[in-house]
Amino acid sequence: MEENFVTFFRKHNLTKGYTDNEINQFVSLLQEITYKAGEIILKEGQKNDSFYFLYDGELLVMKYDDVSDNYYLINSMKTGAQFGEMSVITGESTSAMVKAKTDCIVLVLSHKNALSHEVNTKLLLACSRNVSKRLQLISEKQARLLAEEARREREKLTLEIQQRDQELTICSTELRNTKKHFTTLYLDQYEIDESRPFGDIIGTSPLMQNIFELIKSLSDTDTTVMITGESGTGKGMIAVAIHQMSKRSNEAFISVNCAALSDELLASELFGHKRGAFTGATEDRVGRFQMADGGSLFLDEIGDISPKQQAYLLRILETGEYERVGDSKTLRVDVRVIAATNRSLEQKVSEGTFREDLYYRLNVMNILAPPLRDRKEDIPLLSDHFRKHFNQQLNRKVERFSKEARRLLTNYKWPGNVRELRNTIERALLLCRETKLQKHHLPQEFSTSNDVGYTHKPKQIKKEITPDTKPVLDADTVNSALVASYWNVTQAAKSLNISRVHLHRLIKKYKLTRD
CATH class of the missing domain: 3.40.50.300 (P-loop containing nucleotide triphosphate hydrolases)
Incomplete structure (x- = not known):
């Protein structure tokens, strides 16, 4: 059998440069082991101190998968293959399991025998060169894999960034539209x-x-x-x-x-x-x-x-x-x-x-x-502005104010300021069907109060009203106060010198309604 082994190693890559004497010495150090199909030769993760040469048969190289809790095939070896040298030279545990696919014969050289004979120096050097080449190939492969993974990650990241940019653009547009909506809403109001x-x-x-x-x-x-x-x-x-x-x-x-x-x-x-x-x-x-x-x-x-x-x-x-x-x-x-x-x-x-x-x-x-009462010279300008505005809004054709109407507007105290002026002009244009807005289109209180410094008191209450006095306020007095304040209950109650609750009772009592 040893003759067959000698012939085998004369053709083997690792021992091609050996003399016949060196090959004979080398073969004498080998241990022949027969494995049945399915037997495990090397376990993944175990320590190994031997070189293995597959003399006959076929082997499977497999790795363990944590997710599936099973082994998967990564390579196969046939007659002439050697394995185990990586873990011997690097000192690391085996990276995969080697298993017999068929009945096979494996020749094993222990690390101890390899170091004890000079003939194996060439073998160790050759194995080292092979390991270096394999490590280089592995490194290059890993580098390619890493580069490919980096490329995929970069493409994925680029796609995510583009999607986020699109989402951000949409959100920014929505926010701008919302801002514009609120701004327009306020301006329109x-x-x-x-x-x-x-x-x-x-x-x-x-x-x-x-x-x-x-x-x-x-x-x-x-x-x-x-x-x-x-x-x-x-x-x-x-x-x-x-x-x-x-x-x-x-x-x-x-x-x-x-x-x-x-x-x-x-x-x-x-x-x-x-x-x-x-x-x-x-x-x-x-x-x-x-x-x-x-x-x-x-x-x-x-x-x-x-x-x-x-x-x-x-x-x-x-x-x-x-x-x-x-x-x-x-x-x-x-x-x-x-x-x-x-x-x-x-x-x-x-x-x-x-x-x-x-x-x-x-x-x-x-x-x-x-307050508007402190800038009376602006009242004619404001009145004309509101007249033009409500002409358009109410489909009216009021071209000007009469002198008396303008005088009443200018001399009024305007406790509600520009807002009250605006509401007054709107009300007057609703009533006016002419081209000139007259005195009678203004609230009645303007005529009766203008010369006495009207301050929302249609009928002056000379005495403070208290629960003890409880004067009787007639319907006309209450109604005048409400009309003058445009049915602002708080202002009307204040002008009558009574509480809001009291005013509500009077409104209910006299069955007053806002026209």
Whole structure:
């Protein structure tokens, strides 16, 4: 049998350069082992110190798969193959299992025998060269695999980035459209013409010219502005004009009426909320600050917010940072804040109901919207503006006011300011079917009260009404107060010097209705 082994190794790649004597010595060191089909020759992960030569038969090389808990075939070997040298030279455990596919004969050279004879020096060198080549091939293969994997990952990442970019573009478009919608909604609500520098702010009086100059001076700054003044003086229009004249004019103008929302709803409205933050929060919500990012946010009735919301507002004014309701992630925005109030914030600060630090943050620049009674020279201009507007709205053809009507409009005290003037002109045009608006088209109270400094008191109550006195107010008196205040129950009750509850009882008693 040894003769056959000698013949075998004369043709083998590892021993081609051996002399006959060296091959004979080499064969004498080998151990012949016969394996039946299915027997395991080397286990995966075991330590190995021998060189194996497949003299006859066929072997399978297999690896274990953790997922399937089974072995899978990675290679096969036939007669003449050698194996085991990788683990001998590197000292590492076997990387795969070697199993007999058929009955086979394997010649084994132990590491100990290989080192104890000079004849095996050539073998070790040849094996080392083979191992180096195999390692190089493996490295190159791994490099190719890694490069291919990197390419696939790069393509996958590129695709994901493109998809995210598309999603971001869609979201950005939706956000821009939402911002535009809210801006348009506010402008439409107050019928503001954004093509004009100061919108629909009309006036030639010194007071209004001063406001126009202030607005211009703010055009190249991001200064926080506080607008104060009575109800109906046009604080919202001034806010829009500040935005339109600023470098943020192409961005959103977002408005929030702070008095119209509860504390919890105001927080969600201003800062947004995360899904599940509270009962009813079924989806994420973008807050008004985020909608106004890059533009302006108008906080109307700022004096009505709670101390808790004041603290949140102060932080975002100082740092530009905030968190949505129910979210711990900090967001940043770049927003110009314009606030407005018809209350005395100085008094609220002294009473301890409004933070002093927030007051100074908001009140960097203060603009006082003057009451209409202090700029009577603007009343004719405003009256003509509203006449033209409601001619179009109501399909009327009123060309001018009579002298008496204009005199009554100019001399009236206008406790409701520009808003009341607007409503009065609208009502008058509804009644007027002529080309000239006459005195009788105006509310009756204008004629009866104009010369006595009318202040919403159709019949002057000289004595304060108390539960003890309980004077009887006739139906005409109550009705006159309601008409004069355009059925504003609070104002009518105040003019009659009675409570709102008392006024409601009288309305019910006299069966008064709004025409």
